Amino acid sequence: MTSTITKHHDVVVVGGGQAGLAIGYQLAKQGTDFTILEAAAEPAAAWRERWDSLKLFTSARYDSLPGMEFPGDPDRYPTRDEVVDYLTGYAREFDLPVELNNRVRAVRRLNDGYVVELDDRAYEARQVVIATGPFQTPFVPPIAEELGDDVVQMHSTGYRSPVSVPDGRVLVVGGGNTGFQIAEELSASREAHLAIGSRQTPLPQRVLGRDLFWYLDAMGLIRKTTASRIGKLMRKREDTLIGSSPRGARRHGIELHGRAVGAAGSTIGFADGTDLDVRGVIWATGFRVDHSWIDVPVFDEGGRAVHERGVTRSPGLYFLGQLWQHTRGSALLGWVKDDAAYIAERIERRAGEHDEHDSRSFPHRRRGPARGARA
Ligand SMILES: Cc1cc2nc3c(=O)[nH]c(=O)nc-3n(C[C@H](O)[C@H](O)[C@H](O)COP(=O)(O)OP(=O)(O)OC[C@H]3O[C@@H](n4cnc5c(N)ncnc54)[C@H](O)[C@@H]3O)c2cc1C
Numbered sequence: 001m002t003s004t005i006t007k008h009h010d011v012v013v014v015g016g017g018q019a020g021l022a023i024g025y026q027l028a029k030q031g032t033d034f035t036i037l038e039a040a041a042e043p044a045a046a047w048r049e050r051w052d053s054l055k056l057f058t059s060a061r062y063d064s065l066p067g068m069e070f071p072g073d074p075d076r077y078p079t080r081d082e083v084v085d086y087l088t089g090y091a092r093e094f095d096l097p098v099e100l101n102n103r104v105r106a107v108r109r110l111n112d113g114y115v116v117e118l119d120d121r122a123y124e125a126r127q128v129v130i131a132t133g134p135f136q137t138p139f140v141p142p143i144a145e146e147l148g149d150d151v152v153q154m155h156s157t158g159y160r161s162p163v164s165v166p167d168g169r170v171l172v173v174g175g176g177n178t179g180f181q182i183a184e185e186l187s188a189s190r191e192a193h194l195a196i197g198s199r200q201t202p203l204p205q206r207v208l209g210r211d212l213f214w215y216l217d218a219m220g221l222i223r224k225t226t227a228s229r230i231g232k233l234m235r236k237r238e239d240t241l242i243g244s245s246p247r248g249a250r251r252h253g254i255e256l257h258g259r260a261v262g263a264a265g266s267t268i269g270f271a272d273g274t275d276l277d278v279r280g281v282i283w284a285t286g287f288r289v290d291h292s293w294i295d296v297p298v299f300d301e302g303g304r305a306v307h308e309r310g311v312t313r314s315p316g317l318y319f320l321g322q323l324w325q326h327t328r329g330s331a332l333l334g335w336v337k338d339d340a341a342y343i344a345e346r347i348e349r350r351a352g353e354h355d356e357h358d359s360r361s362f363p364h365r366r367r368g369p370a371r372g373a374r375a
Contacts, residue, residue, distance in 0.1 A: 003122040005115065009035050011347055012116045012123055014107070015131035016098040017046050018087060019321025022065050022336050023129050024096040026344030032351065035123070036096060037116065039103035044087040046133055047080055052161045053185055054080040057177060057242040059211040062334035065090055066341070070333075075211065083333070108295045113316060126354060127316035127347050130294065130305075134323045134331045135287040141173075144283060146263040153281040156182060162189050165280040169193065171268055173260045174284030175200060180244035182282055187252040193276060194249060195268070197259040205243035212242060213334070222329045223338070235324050289322075310343050316350055318343045 011027055013020045016038030027034045042048060056063060061074035063083070068090055070078065078086075091098050106117040113126040138155040147153055152166050156178050159165070167190060172183040175196030183194040203212055216222040224231040246256055257276065262269035269275040291305060298312040299305055306312065309326045310319045320343055321331055329335025 003117050003120065005124045006121040007035075008124045009033055010125065010351060011035075011127045011129065012037060012114070012125035013129045013131055014104045014116070015133060015321075016040075016043060016091070016100070017131065017133055017321070018065060018333055019131035019133070019331075019336050019340065020098075020129075021087060021090055021096060022340035023131060023320055023344055024091075024098070025066050025094055026340050027347070028094055028096060030344060030348050032347065034097070036098045037102040037104050037118070037123075038098050038100050041101050043091055043098065043100070044084040046135065047083045047087065049157045050080050051156070051159050051182060051185075052080070054181070056083065056333075057205065058213055058332060058334060061211065062213045062217070062332070064334060066337040068093055077205075104293065106293050106295055107317075109314065114296075127318070127350060129318045129320055129343060129347075130291070131320045132291075133321060134289070137288045137290050138283075139286050139288045140283045141260075141285055143260065143263045143268075144281070147268075147281065148265040151266050151278060151281060153283065156282060156284040159282050162186055165190075165282070168279030169277065170280040170282065171195060171257075171260070171276060171278045172282045172284055173197075173268075174286065175241075176284060176286070177241055177244060179282075179284035180241060180249060182284055183249060183254050184244070184252050186282075187254050191255075192253070193255045193257060193278070195257045195260040195270060196246070199246075200241045202241040202245035202248075203243075216328070222335060223327050225327055226324050231324075231327065234328055310339055311346055316347075318346070 010032050011034035013023055013034060013036040016036045020036050024036050055077045059075050060070045060072055060078050063070040063078060070086055102118055104116055104118060107128055108115050110124060113124060114128045116123045116125055116128060138157050140155050144153060159182055162185060165186065169191045170186050171193045172179050173195045175194065179194060183192050186192040205212055207215060213222065224234060226235060249256060258271040260268050261271050266277050267275050268278055291299065296314045296317055298314050298317060305319050307319050312318065319325060320339055321336055323331045326339050330339050
């Protein structure tokens with residue numbers, strides 16, 4: 001251990017995005033002593049890193065965390081800034097103890113709990129929830145290094161608006177929702193191309209006047225678990241385009257290409273042997289998860305967290321907000337509450353077992369006072 005333990009909490013939540021806030025709401029309601037450690041200087045950090053014109057693919061009806069409705073017309077598609085405002089207001093409304101500017105550097109086991117290490121200090125916690133997000137480290141394929149300095153290139157997290165990209169021909173690499181949306185925005189002001197590595201099934205955002213998620217919810221599909229037959233099938237085809245399609249992109253004048261497989265100078269080569277000269281490249285090529293700072297044996301050989309609905313084999317250590325943690329909704333604004341309620345219930349149960357053990361073995365010990373328990 002590198003730092004001195006300065007504080008003790010029953011529960012430490014790592015990450016103050018929507019998942020961290022949703023579990024914070026539940027813990028506050030229980031009267032649990034907890035804190036939320038957030039690396040960024042401002043709330044809703046992941047949303048702030050997304051491009052200016054981003055509109056949610058889920059309508060406001062499906063964007064609420066527990067206890068607070070997403071404001072406004074439930075059938076509209078909120079903007080990035082509305083989500084930032086909503087999450088900021090949510091933490092304030094329930095007085096959730098979010099400690100900003102506190103990046104957790106390590107989590108290790110200590111006795112029958114954990115030590116959570118920060119740069120300058122460490123916290124001891126009986127239980128820890130890892131809510132650091134499903135989209136963490138921007139991934140850019142190695143071919144990016146072969147592009148010359150005169151080509152402006154950035155990952156989608158660096159893209160804000162067309163102003164961020166030089167005039168001239170631009171290529172967006174990545175055929176997911178992000179790639180399609182950014183290419184469509186750029187196509188209004190310049191020659192835009194889109195490289196699609198693997199085709200995703202396009203789904204309309206609205207069907208017969210209703211939001212797609214209304215159908216997924218009504219048919220129970222959004223809550224099909226990873227263990228169910230339908231859940232397994234859906235997970236295999238997890239990547240779906242919502243509201244965008246190759247046909248729609250062509251209507252915007254976007255030229256479509258296959259997978260980008262090579263680069264040299266200002267030229268990008270595609271899998272079919274064609275190539276394209278470009279002034280700018282946006283890598284909408286996704287993210288990798290980095291859990292290397294969690295020094296607890298709960299990962300498989302590929303570094304993936306092993307858990308059942310977020311509960312790991314290390315007692316008192318949980319994940320929340322992961323893609324398909326339990327259902328398709330696990331990493332979405334409107335459904336993370338289901339897993340949050342489940343984990344909160346597990347936390348309370350374990351705390352109760354501890355209390356029983358403590359009061360039998362150490363009659364003078366009591367649980368710490370509740371924080372942020374206004375909800
Ligand atoms: C482009 C895009 C569009 C999306 N659109 C929608 C949509 O329309 N509807 C929808 O429901 N979902 C959408 N999502 C999916 C999902 O809702 C978001 O990814 C959401 O941000 C996930 O919330 P989270 O709390 O799990 O993780 P995050 O929002 O990523 O929050 C994790 C937090 O943990 C912090 N953190 C990370 N590491 C540490 C550490 N070591 N110590 C302390 N803090 C740490 C980060 O700073 C961050 O604030 C979208 C995702 C993307 C990428």
